[in-house]
Amino acid sequence: MNRSLTEVESLLPATLIRRLALDPPAELLPTDEAFDATVLFLDISGFVDLSNRLSAQGAVGAETLSTILNTFFEHVIDTVYAFEGDVVKLAGDGMIAVWDARAFAKGSAVLNAAWCAFRIQDQCAELSLPELEKLLTKIGLANGQIHMLCVGGAQDRWELIPSGPSLIEACEAEQRARPGEIVASPGFWEEVKAGIQGERLPNKYYRLKRSGDANAASVPIPDKLPPTAANHLKSFLPRSVLSRLDRGILNWIGELRRVTVLFVYPGKRFNPRALALDEIQKLTVDLQKLVYHFGGNINKWTVDEKGAGLIVGFGLPPKAHEDDPARAVTAALEIGRLMSETGIEGGIGLATGTIYCGLVGCSRRREYTVIGPAVNRAARLAFAAKELILCDEATRYA
Numbered sequence: 265m266n267r268s269l270t271e272v273e274s275l276l277p278a279t280l281i282r283r284l285a286l287d288p289p290a291e292l293l294p295t296d297e298a299f300d301a302t303v304l305f306l307d308i309s310g311f312v313d314l315s316n317r318l319s320a321q322g323a324v325g326a327e328t329l330s331t332i333l334n335t336f337f338e339h340v341i342d343t344v345y346a347f348e349g350d351v352v353k354l355a356g357d358g359m360i361a362v363w364d365a366r367a368f369a370k371g372s373a374v375l376n377a378a379w380c381a382f383r384i385q386d387q388c389a390e391l392s393l394p395e396l397e398k399l400l401t402k403i404g405l406a407n408g409q410i411h412m413l414c415v416g417g418a419q420d421r422w423e424l425i426p427s428g429p430s431l432i433e434a435c436e437a438e439q440r441a442r443p444g445e446i447v448a449s450p451g452f453w454e455e456v457k458a459g460i461q462g463e464r465l466p467n468k469y470y471r472l473k474r475s476g477d478a479n480a481a482s483v484p485i486p487d488k489l490p491p492t493a494a495n496h497l498k499s500f501l502p503r504s505v506l507s508r509l510d511r512g513i514l515n516w517i518g519e520l521r522r523v524t525v526l527f528v529y530p531g532k533r534f535n536p537r538a539l540a541l542d543e544i545q546k547l548t549v550d551l552q553k554l555v556y557h558f559g560g561n562i563n564k565w566t567v568d569e570k571g572a573g574l575i576v577g578f579g580l581p582p583k584a585h586e587d588d589p590a591r592a593v594t595a596a597l598e599i600g601r602l603m604s605e606t607g608i609e610g611g612i613g614l615a616t617g618t619i620y621c622g623l624v625g626c627s628r629r630r631e632y633t634v635i636g637p638a639v640n641r642a643a644r645l646a647f648a649a650k651e652l653i654l655c656d657e658a659t660r661y662a
Contacts, residue, residue: 272497274630275505278350279362279412280424284493292422292496294545295414296536300365302377302407302452304349305434305568306340306384309400309443311357312640318395319618319636326520326620329635332393338626339387345628347380352426354625355566356635360426360434362410374407374455381405381446382474388444404438405472406430406449411536415545418552422499425565425572427535435569437469446472503561504621505632507582518622523579524592524614524659525634526560527642528599529649531610532571543606550602558595559585563634570647577634580621589616589662596653604651613645614655616662 273281283297308314314332318325337354344351344361348368353360361380363373381403388399408430416423433449441447448456450468462470498506528551533539539547551574555562561580566573576595578588585591596612603610619636638658645654 270494271509272494272501274625274627275632276497276500277352277362277424277629279352279364280414280500281493281497284496288493288496292414292417292499294417294541295412296541297412297414298409298428298536299412300408301410301430302363302365302373302405303410303430303434304344304359304361304363304377304381305404305406305431305438306359306361307402307438308336308357309402314395315356315620315635315640316637319620323520326518328394329620330518330622330624332396332399333624333635334626335393336388336391336399337624337630339391340384341626341629343380343383343387347376347383349377349380351625351629352424353564353567354629354631354633355564356624356633356639358568360431360567362426365407371455374405374452375459377405377407378446378448378456378460378472381472385444385446400443402438402441402443403446404434404436404441404449405446405452406433406437407452407455408433413536413541413544415541415548416552417499418549419556420499421503421552421562423548423562423565424500426567427572428537431567432569435567439569440465440467440469441471448472502563502632504563504577504581518620520618521579521581521584521621522616522618523577523621523634523638524589524616524662525619525638525642526555526576526578526592526596526599527613527615527639527646528574528576528603529570529610529612529643529646530572530574530603530608533608534572534610547602547606547608551599554595554598554602558591558598559583559588560592560595563632573643573646575634575639575642577621580634589614589659592616593655593659596655600653609651611646611649611651612653613642613647613649614653614659615639615641615645616656616658617641
């Protein structure tokens with residue numbers, strides 16, 4: 265019988281937990297674990313409009329948004345683990361799941377991922393959610409090499425950042441999908457075409473169509489986590505979670521806060537194919553030090569077809585300051601200088617507003633995330649900024 269997941273373990277991917285359980289290091293060090301995998305990238309269609317509309321309703325809207333997301337992700341997460349995958353990243357409107365090819369017979373990982381995607385779309389059609397007639401998702405599938413970067417360490421905060429060709433291809437496949445559809449990369453299609461129907465799209469991508477069904481399995485977790493590994497896990501959690509975890513009130517996380525969001529987009533060069541591990545490690549640590557020096561809080565690294573992005577909040581628990589917008593702008597200027605000195609051609613966006621801050625997911629797998637118009641604006645500004653720093657009016661006049 266599998267033991268229950270601890271609160272800490274539910275906040276992190278099984279990929280990381282198993283690595284630390286099987287070979288617990290005396291201390292955490294920068295690593296780049298590369299392996300073949302199948303990647304599922306999911307995006308909730310129309311989420312930005314939904315979050316903007318509900319955010320305008322204040323606390324009632326925030327509670328409704330939390331209910332929608334947690335109900336949806338509870339079904340999705342359970343389905344991923346039932347088909348022997350692992351939820352590596354959760355965001356407000358999306359998810360990255362991975363099937364490690366080393367744990368499957370040849371060809372099984374891609375089939376599990378495909379049937380998982382079909383089951384998720386079925387569930388979306390059946391879900392009854394407040395404020396919505398129907399929730400639709402777009403899913404991209406790809407297989408190939410993936411990198412799991414373990415970097416950072418400033419003030420004992422470490423980051424797990426997925427990267428690699430299979431992840432980028434899955435993101436690009438999702439971009440080609442319409443709401444309610446599943447699109448596969450060329451390599452993924454070659455692996456499943458004997459058992460699944462598909463319609464060819466431009467650039468050799470395929471829209472998948474169901475042909476039959478598959479039974480899900482149950483995935484065990486390690487029966488015992490060594491004490492050293494258990495301690496290391498906390499290093500991968502944001503301070504907003506640790507402050508509540510230590511007080512035993514993790515399940516009560518969920519609130520509206522006025523926050524200045526700083527979004528850093530280091531560009532597509534921020535990956536193991538373009539930069540050596542020690543270069544990624546140094547940049548990550550330098551970013552962490554700057555954020556903490558000015559009183560910010562790192563929420564998470566996100567990954568999509570544009571590359572990696574760092575979400576930072578000024579005003580997130582456990583600390584908030586009256587001059588958080590000014591602190592964020594000063595931090596952005598210093599981060600911009602750092603990126604310029606290291607040859608990273610990325611952009612930085614800043615936006616201020618009231619956002620929802622809380623846990624998204626279910627007891628099996630969840631993450632602390634930030635959701636709201638200010639988060640969306642900061643991301644859009646960062647992608648538009650290229651090598652500049654852009655902010656919204658709320659930040660400018662704060």
